[in-house]
Amino acid sequence: MIDNKNVPAFAELSEFASLSAGGSVVFATDDFFAPCESMLSDSEPVFIADKYTEFGKWMDGWETRRKRIPGHDWCILKLGTKCVIRGLLVDTAFFTGNYAPKYSIQAACLSPEEEALLPRRDTKMGSACSECDLERVKQLRSDKWEEIVPITALRPGYEESRMNYQKVLSDESWTYIRVNIYPDGGIARLRVYGEAKPEAPPRDQLVDLASMLSGTTCLGYSNAHFGHPRNIIKSNKGETMADGWETARRLDRPDVLEASEDGTLKVSGEEWAVFKLGFCGTIKEIFVDTLHFKGNFPDSIKVEGSFLDEEWSETKPIHWFNILKPSKLSANKEHWFPCNSDVISHIRVTIAPDGGISRIRTYGLVEPNIF
Template sequence: MIDSKPPAFTNLNDYAKEDVGAKVLFATDDFFAICDNMLLRTEPEFIADKYTEYGKLMDGWETRRKRVEGHDWCIIRLATICTIKGLLIDTAYFIGNYAPKYSIQAAVLRPEDEAIIPKRNASIGTGATEDDFKQINKLRSDGWEEIVPLTVLQPGNEVTRRNYQKVLSDEAWTHIRINIFPDGGIARLSVFGEAMPPVPPPDQLIDLISMLNGGKLLGFSNGQFSSPKNLIKPEKSQSMADGWETARRLDRPKVITAYDNGTITSPGEEYAVFKLGFTGRVKKICADTTQFKGNYPDTIRFEGVNLGNKEWEDSQDIPWKTILGPVKLSANREHWFDSDTDAINHVRVIIAPDGGMSRVRMYGFVESNEIM
C-alpha cells in the first residue's frame, strides 16, 4: 500500500539493516548495483552524471534486464530471530528501472542450513553462476513460507517511493527471501518486528535493553532530530544522526547558572520509555554520549518498574522507581555505572534539560522465573 503517513509498525525495530547485523547471503544478480545496498541505513542518493563501466550508478539493488528465463531474488539473514510486523520497500530514484512486483518468503535456518549457501561475491557486474544455482537450490528456498504475496510496487518518485506492507503473522523468522518480478531495482529494505531470542541461562550477563535481546521503544517526549529507538542498537554509533537528539527546550533560562555540584539549573527534561527484552536485575548501566560534543545532556537518570504482563501506556500512573541518578554527563564518551535493581521489565531514561546521546546499555541477569 502507499501512504503518506508511516504506519504504526515503523515504530518497531528494523532488523534488516547491516549496522545491526543483517546480511545479504545470496543474490541472483548484482549487475548494476549490489543487493547489499538495500540494507544501508542512509537515505538513498542520486548522482545524475555518475556511471560505472556497467552502466548508471544506482544507490540500491539493481539487476540487469533479464534475457533468460526466471526472475531475480535474494536471501537475507535478519539481525536476529524476530517476528515481522511490517515492511518498507523503498524504490527511491528507481523510476524507469524499478522492480514492478515483489513477494517475500521467510524461514528459520540452522547454521548447517546456512552453510549450504555458496560464498557471496558482492560486486557490480556479477551474477550467480550455474554452480551457485546448483548449490543454492539444495536449500529449497522457493518453498519457504510466503509472508507477502505477489505485490505491485510503485516507482521511486518522492510521493510513491515508500511502499509499506503490513504482515499478518506471529511466527518468528531468521531469514527472508525477496523475489522481484522479473528484474529491476529497489533502493532500500526495512523489516520491522520484535526480537524473539531464546531465554539465556540465569548466570549469563546480557544487555537487557538491546534490540537484539527483545528491547523496544514504547514512547518518548521529543525526538526532533533523531529517535531514541537508536539508543538500543548493538553497535557503536557513527554519527549524531545515529542516536537520540531532542530539540532545545524553549523554557531554558536566558542565563544558565549551576548548583554547587556542577549541574545546571535549567528546568525541564525529556524522556524515553523502553520495554526490556526480559525481566531482569540490572547490574551495569552505560550512558554513551559518543558523537555528541556540544549538545549532550547535562544529567541523566534511570527509572525502572516491573509491570508483569501489563502493557505500558503513557496515560497510566506508573509506580516508577529511580534506579540511577541523576548523574552529570560529559561530552563524547561512555559513562559506566554500577547498579543493583529489583527485577524490572520497563525502563524510563530521563535526560535534563535536553540534548543528545548515542547508546544505552543495561547489563544484567534474567529473572529466574523467566527461565523455563
C-alpha cells in the same frame, strides 16, 4: 529528522535487516547495476545525476539488469537476529523508470546444516550468480518458504510515492528472508521491523537487558527530531550522530543557565523514552555513550524502572523508581554507572534538558520464570 507523517506504528519497532543491525546478503541472483548490499545501507539513499560506472548509471540501492532469460530476480538476506517480523518498508527512492514493479517476501529459520549450504558471497557490481551457486542454494527450497508478503505492487521512487510500507500478519520467528522482485529492477532500501526472540540466557550470566538483540523495544518517546531512540539499543557502536537518539533544542530552556548543588543544570524541561525489556531482570551497571555528540550532548541522564504486567500506555499512571539518579554527562565519551535495581520489565530513560546520546547498555541478570 524523523517524519512521522503516514508512518505505521510497526516502524517504531527495532529494525533487523540493515547493516548496522547485523543484516547481511547471503545470495542474490544478479548485482549488475548495483549490488544487493546497498539495499541494506543505513544511510538515506542519494541520487548523483552524472555518476556512471562501466556497467551503466550508478544507483544507490540494489538494481538488477533487464532480464532476458526466464525467471525473476531474488535474494536471500540473513537478519540481525531471530525475530518476529511485524512490518517492512520497501523504499524505491530515485528508482523511477527502473524500479521493481512487484515484490514478495518469504521467510524461514535455517538449521546449521542448511546454513552450510549457502555459498560464499562475492559482492561484485556487473555480476550474476553462477550456475553452481544457484544449484547449491536451490537445495534450500527457498521458493517454498513461508510467504509473509504476497506478490505486491510497488510504486515509483518519487518523493511522494517511494515509501512502500507493508504490515506482516505472522507471530512466527524467522532468521532469513527471501526477497523476490518481479521480474527485475531496483529497490533503494529495505527495512524489516519487529521484535527479537532470542533464547533466554543462563540466570547467572550478565547480559545487556536493554539490547534490541535481547528483544527490547522502544514503546514511546517525547521527541525524536534528529534521531530515533530505538537507535540507542543497537548492539554495534554508533556510526554517526544520525545513528543515535537526538532531540530538538527545547524552547523552554532558561535564558541564563544555573547549576544545582549536585552539578546538574537547573532546567524546567526534559525528554524521555520508554523501553520494554526483552527479559525481566535486575540491572547492575549502566553504560551511556555520547559518541559523536560533542556540542549537543545532554547535561544529565537518569534511568527509572518499573515492573508492569500489562501493556504500557503514556496516559496510564505508572510507578517509576530510580535506578540511576540524574547524572552528569560529557561530550563524546563513555560513561559507566553502578546500580542495583529490583526486578523490572520496563525502563524510562530521561535526558535533560535535550540533546543526543549514541548508546545505552543496562547490564544485569535475567529473572527466569516471569511471563
